[in-house]
Amino acid sequence: MAKTKKKDKAGKKAQIRCHQCSGLCCRYFALPIETPEDADDYDDIRWYLSHTQTQVFVEDGDWYLNVLNPCIYLGPDNRCLNYEKRPKICRTYKTDDCELTSGDYGYELHFTSDKQMEEYMKIKFGPKVFERYDAKKHTKAKSRSKRKTR
Numbered sequence: 001m002a003k004t005k006k007k008d009k010a011g012k013k014a015q016i017r018c019h020q021c022s023g024l025c026c027r028y029f030a031l032p033i034e035t036p037e038d039a040d041d042y043d044d045i046r047w048y049l050s051h052t053q054t055q056v057f058v059e060d061g062d063w064y065l066n067v068l069n070p071c072i073y074l075g076p077d078n079r080c081l082n083y084e085k086r087p088k089i090c091r092t093y094k095t096d097d098c099e100l101t102s103g104d105y106g107y108e109l110h111f112t113s114d115k116q117m118e119e120y121m122k123i124k125f126g127p128k129v130f131e132r133y134d135a136k137k138h139t140k141a142k143s144r145s146k147r148k149t150r
């Protein structure tokens with residue numbers, strides 16, 4: 001299941017915390033993604049990061065795509081408009097280690113833009129890492145032109 005941070009309004013303590021919070025855990029969801037192995041995998045993640053409102057982070061060795069979109073049921077007063085029918089993941093989420101109470105997730109890696117990934121790839125695979133795609137493009141173009149001339 002996706003890594004998620006959701007409200008637990010069952011306990012009194014939780015009610016107090018959630019009441020004081022702007023619904024931080026209802027403003028994104030994070031999905032696990034495959035651990036990248038080669039430059040192509042990292043380049044796919046660079047593509048994820050080219051989209052607005054996305055981040056990628058690594059926690060305990062696992063990679064996640066973080067989509068920063070609020071839930072449609074988050075009301076203007078930061079309360080759940082779908083409280084009776086809210087998904088299980090929202091019901092079981094605990095405030096003990098949530099966004100408001102923990103603050104620091106201790107990410108091993110945290111990318112907030114494609115440019116960051118670009119720089120990371122240059123360090124990891126060398127400054128010419130992106131030239132390989134140009135080389136591939138030229139090879140394809142060559143083989144296409146060869147086919148045309150036959």
Ligand code: SF4
Pocket residue numbers: 005006007008014017018019021022023024025026094095098099100101
């Ligand atoms: S981040 Fe924590 S305090 Fe804020 S709404 Fe979610 S569970 Fe409640």
Ligand code: SF4
Pocket residue numbers: 006007025026071072073074075079080081082083086087090
């Ligand atoms: S359903 Fe309610 S508790 Fe769950 S994420 Fe949406 S607003 Fe938050």
